[in-house]
Amino acid sequence: SLEKNCGGEYYENIDPSNIECLEEFQAFQKSVLGIWSKFILDSDCNSASSKSQEDSISGRRLLNQNFEVIRSSESLLSQFGCPDYPELLSNYWANDPDVRQALHVRKGSVGEWKRCNYGFPYERNVRSSVEYHANLSAK
Template identity: 40%
Template structure:
């Protein structure tokens, strides 16, 4: 099985696969190929570039079209297509935010801000990258703070299983064991609570949610946050 092979050859380091070994790199490439046409933000959502013979190139062109010509892009889509593809809806936020009435309602002073973009794909100027934030969480776990970590359980971009693993690596005490949490009598996800002296961490999954959980399950996420801020159990 490819999973067992990757686990054996990469020794748990899949981020730097190209430096681990040739076999590790080969395994990771095979896995990426198998997942290529899955929407990793929400695995049940359609991948709207599945029909392209060059999906990576098509995705790049799609992002460019969305960012540079949102009005033209939307005019080419029917209503069914617009709501079929989750990422296409982001275009609406750009049109909304650049509407004169909206800008006046938000008190955006004329001339202080040009055309607003949700994501400036071509203008990213990062010089550093943080591949892991676990060390920061480990430092925070030695304070008297509270933390809420939540994951959509249909997110493959940052899978909830991986989140659970790095939380477990902090070696905290389990205060409340794994259980379901509910909204309106229905399971909204699962939760577990940890402590380390005065530090408390609540971890929760959001059932059916993708990468940005509130986009997919706003009601459940609102209930989760409201309870946590009020010091209630989920």
């Protein structure tokens, strides 16, 4: 009924005046809350901590702010059952002075490393790089 009431436009272009579509979409969103879109068989790591999917970025910032407490407790790290938590911790690994020395990063040549730098003024989104890889592999 979601597809029928929304005329096939129920993901990006929902007509705000179509009340039936909005209600169906809200019911759909409620039914998939807690499913992680990257790995549908796993729990949504962000909503598992009672945060909405939109809060995932601020949730990462919260993790960044509290990392010293987390690092001091191995038992807390072992409770991180989400596949992307190691990625979150990569900010600390990549900025660690010992790691930078081991990787031969000259002091002062690279600023703070950020896994997700949202400050870049991207002009478009590349949804798949397969075509580019195929082109480069053929050369």
